[in-house]
Amino acid sequence: MASEPSPTPEGYSVTPTEPLVHGSAAHTPVRPPLPVKMVIAGGFGVGKTTTVGAISEIEPLTTEAAITEVAAGVDDLTHTPRKTTTTVAMDFGCITIDPTLKLYLFGTPGQDRFGFMWDDIVEGAVGGLVIVDTRRLDDCYAAVDYFEHKGIPFAVAINAFDGAVEHTLDEVRWALDVTDGVPLVVFDARERGSVRDALLVVLELALARTEG
């Protein structure tokens, strides 16, 4: 897999401080892959980590990150959003496409009455998958709104727990108030092939938007 080492890998805006070749033969030439990021969003307990784990080549890792949180404002007399920084746990995994390209899947933290500003995590993502449990549709509104607002290509994926979906796709589309341009799929977060196909729907959408 060793390719010709290059001091300036494609796709990076920062020139390395030195060529990516380790002098001693003991080390293989290391050239980082171009990282492509997708975001897995949805409410708490909806299956984000399961989804990542079903297809990631590594066990999902957890890291803590500080993100900006906007208080809901219910007890804020000034109507000015109060911003605070909160530490959240975030699960992620990856898939090596080839030695020069790696897909990262980041599960964004769930939220309840707070709106998280996910920009720190989401910026640069090629697309998002919003996972929905039809028994708790409310939990995914924030994620749908976020992707719509940011103009990030996304699909809604209904996690069919035990094969059961309590509402028809039309009902879900109506309830979420998403346009026909947003793909709606039913999938099983535990099945690798099912997760793969859901991710492909998002990537095809992102590709179509790039070409259109």
Add this chain to the structure above:
Amino acid sequence: MADGSPPPGPDPVGPAPAVRPFLVTSGRVANTASGRTMPVETQVVATVAGLDALDGLSFERHDIVAACRLPQSLAELAARLRLHLNVVHVLAEDLRSAGQLTVYVPDFDSTHDASVLRRVIDGLRAIPDSRGVLRDTD
């Protein structure tokens, strides 16, 4: 962590670090020098100078440079070393300034390029349905 008494109650993210996270960054919280923020998938790799200096580095800095013999994302680095992501940001920036780490901030025009997206799509399509299927891992 074995010497401390366990904290009371359930802990959703594992034991608390022995040192307050931002003590190791002297209180700095993020991205002070370079202007542009580093996204979580930013790749970091140790330089020859960094590996040569490894014995002289202490604690987290040592661990980061050692882990970066192979390219890592900032997120992987934070998770594997059990460091707060924002702490890794700060230390990576320090180590980059010292010439011990190379930091590759991805260019979003490249990651959103149609040819790149097509390669990701083709790569994903090649993944079989079930985990039981043998795959080439090396």
